[in-house]
Amino acid sequence: MSDPRPGDAFQIGDVLNNTYRIEALLGRGGTSDVYRARNEISGRLVAVKVLKAEFSGNDDYLVLMTREEEIREVRHDAIVRYAENNRTSEGLVYLLMDYIEGPGLDQKLDEGPMSAEDLLILCKRVSEGLKAAHDRSIVHRDLSPDNIILRNGNPAEAVVIDFGIAKDTNPGAETIVGNEFAGKYAYAAPEQLSGNTDARSDIYSLGALILANFRGKSPDIGANPMEVVQNKNKPLDTADVPEPLKSLLDKMTAPVPGDRFQNMNEVLAFIRNGGNDESLSEETIIVPPPKTAPTPKPVTEAKPAPAPPVTSAPTPQAGKRSGGLMVVALAIVLIGGGAAAWFGGLFGEGTPKFPPVDPFVLVIDNPETVPASANGFVPNAKMKEELTARMNDLGGTTDLTLATGDIVPSWQTDVMAVLDDVVPLDEWRLALTGNDAQITGSTTDSELLASLTAKYSGDWPGGLTGDIELTLTSLFLDAAEVDFLLAQYADCGPLIQANSPGPVGYGPEEPILITGTLATADSVESLQDAIEDIADDRIVVIDAEILNSTLCLVENYLPQAPSSEIEIKFSDGATGQEVPSGRFLVNQNPVIDVVIPAGLTTGYISVSILDVSGVVYHLMPNLGRVNNSVEALREGRNGRVPLRVAFPTNERAEGKIAFSIDSSALGKSKIIVLHSYAPLFRQMRPGTESALGYTEALSERAADDLVESLDTRILISAEK
Known part of the structure; x- marks a missing residue:
């Protein structure tokens, strides 16, 4: 269980709909929270899932809750039972469900x-x-x-x-x-x-x-x-x-x-059956006609159990079945044979007597992101077999039912002819309601698009009529489309397309690699989803570092300056050993060195560390180390010059800042090194200040375009 907060949707003791008293907060999610409540009339415990306030007025999220409520039609003891959606007087939408007592x-x-x-x-x-x-x-x-x-x-x-x-x-x-x-x-x-x-x-x-x-x-x-x-x-x-x-x-x-x-x-x-794949399958049952159709008389006295349409069971091997099991198998064969004879029209006058349906709907679909499928009604077993074979070739599935309806005699031939025409499209959908058809899809082949549009804008095969709506797509994904999404989802500094697509964009199989920083794991997942929506089959990799909210605040205010050859190095104050990972444990003493490259001889270097708690420590310049010009820092030395800005604790002295990792503030801190052509701030900043104060000062100086380079590195503090 989680601790409630003042801004939560419900507080302990609140009563919903004059019936359900909130007892505990069970957990928090990205869009909703879940509470335990008690029905004050019956005493029964329930779980209450409530949309967060910012989503309760959003139609898309209301659809989510409505669709989840509809799962109440699934009735099984192993599936949580849903009740209904409600809305509070404040406009919050919540969903009631069973409360299950026990460990997850x-x-x-x-x-x-x-x-x-x-x-x-x-x-x-x-x-x-x-x-x-x-x-x-x-x-x-x-x-x-x-x-x-x-x-x-x-x-x-x-x-x-x-x-x-x-x-x-x-x-x-x-x-x-x-x-x-x-x-x-x-x-x-x-x-x-x-x-x-x-x-x-x-x-x-x-x-x-x-x-x-x-x-x-x-x-x-x-x-x-x-x-x-x-x-x-x-x-x-x-x-x-x-x-x-x-x-x-x-x-x-x-x-x-x-x-x-x-x-x-x-x-x-x-x-x-203890791992025996050869067991007689319970799935070998002919599905009865829909409830609206007349039920034919069974051929035998055996009663087939209702089950979903599936494939037949494997033939039993000799010597592996008991006599009783063989009788059951024979009964199933008789039932299956009788049903097949009825569906095939062998009883009566030889004409198939399939159940009538209205409307007579068939949807054949081949989208880019999911397997192809054919779902709906077909007039005979031959068309069912042919469509099943077509979907198998496409790696798809079928859910087809034999039925009669208001369709022209040539319907099967006409539909299969249209199907032959649309299969070359990159993605397509053929939807039929009786004799009325609708083709939608897309292709990168402009000639194919023109040919099909011309053909189906006129006469359709046989007795079919309908419309066609096709779009022309590019083989390449424009990098500008990705940039547009990056600008929308950036919540912690700029995001970059790391693999630099060519002038025409990403090729058909070229991966999309995004680097940068984001505020939360949810931000990463949301960006991944958004880019995958436009990426077709391209691999999308979001290689973004997740920072805390304070770091993200500063990230959004940092000057837009390039990185340089300035290096930031970490080592352990007790052992002197380098720590390339930047990861330090509680009580360890991080030592920080900034290395001035050989070619950097002018300007000013400012070094700060933004603590995980939201405090900025100015390592240089500060009151104990006022002069931060590159010339003074070099002290006449040429080439690469290491510059210590955080010291071992046993060297702590005036102007020398040293610190150890404290268990009260664990997480990510950020080292910020700014090289400017003039002093960065008009007056000396205090030794420590809030992140807000620091970002405001940076904003004031950003307009002066002082900063020539910006280099950063993350220091991680952890318990173990």
Whole structure:
């Protein structure tokens, strides 16, 4: 739990809607906070998720909350139950959900390894819950130990929470946060880093978090985004995991989605049968027609259990099934055969009697960032097979239902002809409602665009009619588009395109590397998402240093001056050894040297350190060291001249500043070295001052254009 603050949305004791009394703040997030509250009528505990004030009037975030509320339709004990959204009189929007009493899986992770037996139980429980969500086309996208709570501490009562960035994969639905990456790097599936997500991504994340809890430590996936991308394409190391958990995790976390279990049914079948992949699948069931269609009479007395449409089970091998199991298998074959005969029209007069639907909708989609898909209705099995083959060729998926509708007799031929025409586009979407069609897409080929636009602006094939809307895109990404985003997201000094694209911009496979400083990890993620939205398939690496708010304040006021050959070196005051990392522990004595390059012989050097607490210490000039001209500092020496500005504590004397690391102020401090052609300030600055006072003084002198170079380095203070 977190401590409440005066500016929080709710305070302990507040009563919402005359019903829910706030008892505790459970946690804070980037856009919302979560509280525990008690229903004063029933005494039942609930969790309250409230949008922060700055987002409560934003329609985009209100859509987020509404979509999360809609997940209440997923009914399973392993999925947190949502209630409804409400708004306070002050305009704050909050969402009610079940409060789950018990430790989070992240807490168990901190406590150490869990047993393979408990983790198999946990995997089965969570998989059952996710199956219920996946059956409604909801993908979680953010599975990690902190999103699973063990009710009463029992793995068999695990509950999945926080569907805040869940994705609705129904045809035509938009994801809550778009198609871009969502989730946590440590547990995200490899395809999520490039914006591709489906049920198999949840399978990967579940496997990865189970492996982490088996080991009792979070995965080590790399120190920077490039390492993350590289490591994500490697299989996870399960060498020390006992069977059958090892084989389960290997199949769940295969880097290539096609090599994983393809749905939660397969995961559950594997667990139930102790790792035997040859078990009779529960998925070999013909799906009944939609509720609105008449139900045909079954061929046998056996009753097929309802289940989602999936592929048939593998044929049982001789000698591996008991007699009873063979009877069950035979019943399924009879049911499947009877249903296939009914759907094929063999009963009656030979004409297919598929259920009627209105409207008769089919959407065939091939976007750039997610796999191709075909979803909707088709008039016969032949078209279903042909479309499935086409989507397989594109690495995509299908969800097609045989049905009848108000379409022309040549509909299948007409649609497939249009499909042949649009496939060469870079991205495209063919949406049909009955005989009315809509083509949208983009291409870098101007001749293809002109040809298709001319063709489909006139007569369409057969009985189809419709519209076409195509855009011409460039093979290159204009660097100015990236600069525009960098200016928008810069919150801690300038951001730079480090790999300097050519005059026409970034090529089709040229990575985008951004360097600079940002205020928070959320800033990094937001910038990454924004650039990936325009980057197509290019790799985006944000190699930005995260500074604290005080450092960022000064960063925004520092003069816009180039760096120079001036060096800033760190060493340990006790041992004299150099500390290249700039990292010092509590009680250590940092010594700081500034090295004047050989070519620098005129001007003035000012050295300050901005402490993590927001205090600026002026190392030079100061009252004990007034003369900071380069000529005086050289003292007649030529070449490179080292200049000590922070001393060992045993050399502390007048004009010599020395300090040790204090545990009360840990984090990042910044050394600032300014070379100016005249004294930087009109009067001597005090030995210490606030960051605000320093930045105001810098702003006053910036207009005089005094500064010729600016060099900085970060000093890190840490507990251990």
